[in-house]
Amino acid sequence: xxxNTKCECGHQNPVGTVLCENCGKPLEDEANxxxxxxxxxxxxxxxxxENPSIIDRVWxxxxxxxxxxxxxxxTTGLSALGTIYPQENTFLxxxxxxxxxxxxxxxGEWYYRLGFTDTFGTWWFKLLLIMIGASLVICSLxxxxxLYRALSKQQVRKHLSFLTRQRVVYRGELPSDRYMSxxxxxxxxxxxxLTPLLKKKGYKVHTDGSALLAEKHRFSRWGPYINHxxxxxxxxxxxxxxLPGWYMDQYIGFVEGEPVAIPDTPYYLKNESxxxxxxxxxxxxxxxxxxxxxxxxxxxxKAVLYECTADCGMSGVEPVLKEVTxxxxxxxxxxxxxxxxAYQFDYRETPQIRAIRxxxxxxxxxxxxxxxxxxxxxxxEQFDVGSFELILKDYYPEFDLNENGTPYTKSxxxxxxxxIFLMHGPGLPADxxxxxxxxxxxxxxxxxxDKLNGQLAERFEIGASSMDxxxxxxxxxxxxxxxxxxxxxxxxxxxxxxxxxxxxVYWQHRRIWLRIDEGKxxxxxxxxxxxxxxxxxxxxxVLQKAGIRxxxxxxxxxxxxx
Amino acid sequence: MLRYKKTIQVVILLAVVVISAxxxxxxxxxxxxxxxxGDKAPDFTLRELGGDESSLSDYMGKVVIVNFWGTYCPPCVxxxxxxxxxxEQYKEKGVVVLAVNENDPLxxxxxxxxxxxxxxxxxxDKDTVRKQYGVTEYPTTFILDTKGKIAYKQVGEINESFxxxxxxxxxxx
Numbered sequence: 001x002x003x004n005t006k007c008e009c010g011h012q013n014p015v016g017t018v019l020c021e022n023c024g025k026p027l028e029d030e031a032n033x034x035x036x037x038x039x040x041x042x043x044x045x046x047x048x049x050e051n052p053s054i055i056d057r058v059w060x061x062x063x064x065x066x067x068x069x070x071x072x073x074x075t076t077g078l079s080a081l082g083t084i085y086p087q088e089n090t091f092l093x094x095x096x097x098x099x100x101x102x103x104x105x106x107x108g109e110w111y112y113r114l115g116f117t118d119t120f121g122t123w124w125f126k127l128l129l130i131m132i133g134a135s136l137v138i139c140s141l142x143x144x145x146x147l148y149r150a151l152s153k154q155q156v157r158k159h160l161s162f163l164t165r166q167r168v169v170y171r172g173e174l175p176s177d178r179y180m181s182x183x184x185x186x187x188x189x190x191x192x193x194l195t196p197l198l199k200k201k202g203y204k205v206h207t208d209g210s211a212l213l214a215e216k217h218r219f220s221r222w223g224p225y226i227n228h229x230x231x232x233x234x235x236x237x238x239x240x241x242x243l244p245g246w247y248m249d250q251y252i253g254f255v256e257g258e259p260v261a262i263p264d265t266p267y268y269l270k271n272e273s274x275x276x277x278x279x280x281x282x283x284x285x286x287x288x289x290x291x292x293x294x295x296x297x298x299x300x301x302k303a304v305l306y307e308c309t310a311d312c313g314m315s316g317v318e319p320v321l322k323e324v325t326x327x328x329x330x331x332x333x334x335x336x337x338x339x340x341x342a343y344q345f346d347y348r349e350t351p352q353i354r355a356i357r358x359x360x361x362x363x364x365x366x367x368x369x370x371x372x373x374x375x376x377x378x379x380x381e382q383f384d385v386g387s388f389e390l391i392l393k394d395y396y397p398e399f400d401l402n403e404n405g406t407p408y409t410k411s412x413x414x415x416x417x418x419x420i421f422l423m424h425g426p427g428l429p430a431d432x433x434x435x436x437x438x439x440x441x442x443x444x445x446x447x448x449x450d451k452l453n454g455q456l457a458e459r460f461e462i463g464a465s466s467m468d469x470x471x472x473x474x475x476x477x478x479x480x481x482x483x484x485x486x487x488x489x490x491x492x493x494x495x496x497x498x499x500x501x502x503x504x505v506y507w508q509h510r511r512i513w514l515r516i517d518e519g520k521x522x523x524x525x526x527x528x529x530x531x532x533x534x535x536x537x538x539x540x541x542v543l544q545k546a547g548i549r550x551x552x553x554x555x556x557x558x559x560x561x562x
Numbered sequence: 563m564l565r566y567k568k569t570i571q572v573v574i575l576l577a578v579v580v581i582s583a584x585x586x587x588x589x590x591x592x593x594x595x596x597x598x599x600g601d602k603a604p605d606f607t608l609r610e611l612g613g614d615e616s617s618l619s620d621y622m623g624k625v626v627i628v629n630f631w632g633t634y635c636p637p638c639v640x641x642x643x644x645x646x647x648x649x650e651q652y653k654e655k656g657v658v659v660l661a662v663n664e665n666d667p668l669x670x671x672x673x674x675x676x677x678x679x680x681x682x683x684x685x686x687d688k689d690t691v692r693k694q695y696g697v698t699e700y701p702t703t704f705i706l707d708t709k710g711k712i713a714y715k716q717v718g719e720i721n722e723s724f725x726x727x728x729x730x731x732x733x734x735x
Contacts, residue, residue: 059571095698097596123589127582134578141570239581242588263693317609317686378667394673397634409634412665420673 016044024162041150062138082119157211163525170524187516220507227500234493256473274475346478357469376414388425596696608685637719
């Protein structure tokens, strides 16, 4: 059965139109006097077809606001579930595969298997965000295009029932004290008189003889669509964070003097020196003095950033570094190089020897040879000192003896460096003799270096000549290294969102239709998207100035009381 | 406007599908990044103590024992003689040991090799491959089958029954 959509005014409307695009006459439900459904000005929103294709079906699904609300509700609920157990990223160095099962039992095991231990990172959560994004795009497009069409080509003279079924209505006679009743010219005169009154209130007025359309603040209707665009940009930016190189947030310790690699980047950072300063007694407020309180005043890391140009990332090979920038990093004053940020976070006192310059003294000849430089991280293996040759056979960063009395190293940190040399030279046996050297005086005593070296200890002495020969790192500075390339886009999306919200909330789209029939009947219908009280007040004000004494309450024609 | 509606619809839905597929794939393939039993072992290239570069893929077709260790780790030191003896036994049968050392001074590694008479390759890593394999404790041992899949994984010191059981099962193939 073919539905007739031709209006009595002669205009052919698309199938699904509620109010005639031309004159506004309701195409269905003609006998009713209830307020009209004014959504999208009654324009057909979707093409209704008999056999919707897959594309139509999917589109229709995503264009439903109900579906969108369900999606948001599900996402919120699942996010809440993510708060039950601490997320993976709150720990350092645990193995999530075992940690949750061990600490929380079966529930923990399933919590991990389903992905809740990294709720925001799971594929299903991201998929929900993508669906919300799709819904945002499709809901908006589906509505904004028909709305734009409807609002762009509005007719001034609308059907009478369009006016009388608005939620703000006035029906009355031309005020006889000012206008001659019954004459067409009076109608036109009233329209002409009302025009400047309406313009003063900010309306754009269009007239058509004895009919009038006053409209203001149409732009506020676009607010929601602008804020949706902002949200879409925001969501897309969040998804982009998952791309490699776009996001990093790690904490790395930097020992003074050593360039340390920053993982996942070609950069190395060297902590030249770290300073911590405390407030003096005088600088403290009076209540704090005399308590022996140490209140830090300054944490500062003098940092140099390098870029690795060759031989990066392989142990045993020194990377080739090029200095790119340097900065004195203080709390909240980070180093910033091309989006890589290094913030001062923490520090530890980790006194350790970085390198030591030593001399070899031969008491037989009272000659002193050297110096040679011994590194505590990766020492060289062969040294020529005077007429002697020192071959490094073994090296222990943190020397100790186990229960069998065999040497081993407790850790990788040079906290008790011990060098085992094989010495060759005049007065020594052909295949050399072992000489053990402890860099720290205290270890020399602890492990009785002289006793270990036996006869050799009486003849030879290895040591630094002064404290200047010893490079010491006093501190390890912990820096928070961050990269977040999506931030500008998040800001852009956020600002657009706020603009859209402000547009939609602080202004309302108001329209007033007026027609004078047969020179005496005034019919006014008005519509707004929100704040009905406001438009009634405004209209009442205009009418009073035109000589029609009327209260805003009398204009109310049902619908919600707002 | 309506004429182009079909095209716009298709374009938007296609974009949604592509982004979703991308998210799904990177999500499912990147699960924690911790290779475990059953996963394909990630390929890597490191320098050997001798100076040559060695890739895991060079050994495809052999049973590979990848052991993460350091001289500062007592259980690593304890298990080395065990690994060396089984390496000698199974070398001819196509078993390779790649001992990935983390951050030791070269001197200490060389002394260690001499002391324990190790004959398998020592690869030098600076936390790169360690992170690839999700290793947080030493020692950690992965035993790969001839197809490059992780067949066994052990965090902590391995014992004789572990290595014997693994090798007898895998080398039969």
